[in-house]
Amino acid sequence: MTDPTDRDRSVNQPGDGWSTGGAGYFNDQDGLQRVFVVHPYLKGERATDLRRTPEARLEEAMSLAVAIEIELIGGETISLRAIKPSTYLGKGKLQDLKDLAHDQEIDLIVFDCDLSPIQQRNLERDIGIKVIDRTALILEIFGARASTKEGELQVELAHLVYQRSRLVRSWTHLERQRGGSGFMGGPGETQIESDRRIIADRIVRIKRQLESVARTRTLHRKNRQKTPYPIVALVGYTNAGKSTLFNRLTGADVMAEDVLFATLDPTLRGLDLPSGRKIILSDTVGFISELPTMLIAAFRATLEEVLEADVIIHVRDANHPDHEIQKNDVLTVLEELGVELDANNSATPIIDAMNKSDLVSEEALESMEVYAERNSDCMPISGVSGYGCERLVRTIDDVLGQKDHILEKLIPYADGAVQSWIHANTKILSEDHGAEGVTFKFIVDPIIWAKFEKRDR
Known part of the structure; x- marks a missing residue:
């Protein structure tokens, strides 16, 4: 068995840990990282109609972890009486994780929660391996999935905003003063001040580049307005099957995999409806519970298609036990983006497409069909088999035609x-x-x- 002190590579990293690391950690490692996921929660916090169980939260966090190329060793929920300001966990559980990391030769532990910079550094020091929180994991996934220049810039911006929050004065390597030679700051500037200034400068440059991209996107949107087709946006929880449905309806070949956040960059395709009406169908990034604020801000430009949409198709995973909670999470993000959801004439029409109906039981499918007969804005479909897709297209056509x-x-x-x-x-x-x-x-x-x-x- 490898000696734990040999495996504690944090001693060779700046700041006595990895907490100041930027984007692309997993891409910089040799071989697959052995990862363990923990979901800590306070005792007495139980599931409600709109809150997941700790077990469901852990399952989602583990699904997030396998969305990037790692070797998932396992995961566990951890019940806490109180959150420790310095290490989040108590000494006993910390020792358990340290022993587990040693015995299973784990390289990284993901905490499915938000860790303060101090908590992250102390956990890395006490356990002896890299520790990241939920936000950092989602940032890694977004970094791996971004496929356009705009997407890459948005991910880097979110990374830098997050990284800036990790710069804390408790790290001795950042407290050393440096001289004021050249263009690198005045006399006596500390390393942490230098790091903050470098990050701030990079954030300004990226924002300028994104503003340029946004202007180009605005021109494209104006061109689409001159080509007067209504916009129909597919939205939904991550891995609900939006891209599979998009491909089914348009005949496109958008990446559609059974992993979280397979799509980050918006995709647009034209679609002819039965009445002869033409629309632009938009596939968008998936939503998730507790999506980091910096990511909502960074991806606001790509989600502008939703704000411009004349109809929203809410693609839901009918086979997921928490699909009602996921629905609430999606509607919450839509409201944060500024989409009008109130049931009045100014609201954007929303159609619930209960996807993956090919995976539900016959009884569940029958129940959804009965509900659909009474509610034309909700229907079972399958992007894989095509079940219900023609009815969905007719419904889109009917909704757009109601105010002809x-x-x-x-x-x-x-x-x-x-x-x-x-x-x-x-x-x-x-x-x-x-x-x-x-x-x-x-x-x-x-x-x-x-x-x-x-x-x-």
Whole structure:
């Protein structure tokens, strides 16, 4: 058995630990990291209708861990009488984890909670291996999944904001003063001040780059408004099957795997509805409970498609025991983004697509079908088998068509472009040729018509 002191590599790391490390920790390691997950919780905190059990929380945290390339050794829930300010856990449980790390040759322990910088450093020192919290784990996953330049910038920004919070004065290597030579700060600047300044400068540069990307995205959105198609956004808890459904509906080939956060960057595709109406379907990043605030802020730009959506499809994992709790988590994030959810005329219509119906029991499927007969905004589907997908598309069409306008417009003969647009984008009821032009009577989607009228503004 390896001696624990030999395996305590933290002594070779800056700050007597890894707590100041930035993005990409797992990518920098040789071989798969052996990981153990713990979910600490206070005694007396039990599950409610909108709160998961500790066991369910642990299961989700372990699913998060395997979303990156690691070797998962196991996990456990830890009941606490109180949270220790210095180490989160008591001495007895700390010793148990230290023994476990030694016996199982564990490289890293994930705490499914938020750790303060001091708690993280002390845990690493006492257990002798790397420790990260829930936020750091999610950041690692996002870093591994980002596939576009914008996604990479957003992840790096979130990492830097998180890393900045890890700089604490208790780390002696950050307290040493350095000289003021060159461009690296004035005389007597401490290392921690230097580190903070470097991170702050990098955050400013990334924000500038993201502003440039956002301007480009705004131009693209304006172009889509000139091509007047309603936007339908797929949202849902991570791993609910949004990308699989997106591929089923559009024939696209978006990455769809049975892992959390398989999709980070938004994907847009056109889709023709039965009425002939055309829409833009948007696949978005999955949500999760207690999504770190810095990630909501960082990914606000990619989630703007949801804010712009004319209809939201809430893709839910009908086979998951906590799908009602997951629904609440998603609606909470949507509200934080500014989506109007109140049941009034200004609210964005939401259709609940109860996905993975191919995995539920016949009794459960029958129950969902009975509910769907009384509630047209909720229906069982399967992105894998295609079950219920045609009905979902018809429902989208019906929702968009509920407020269709019947208009009558006189279009001059000289305005051939408008006449062509009416032929291509409306259902014409009558067409009368007169002295001044053509009088059209037609049915049109108010969203499309409003965008068309704004085309030259």
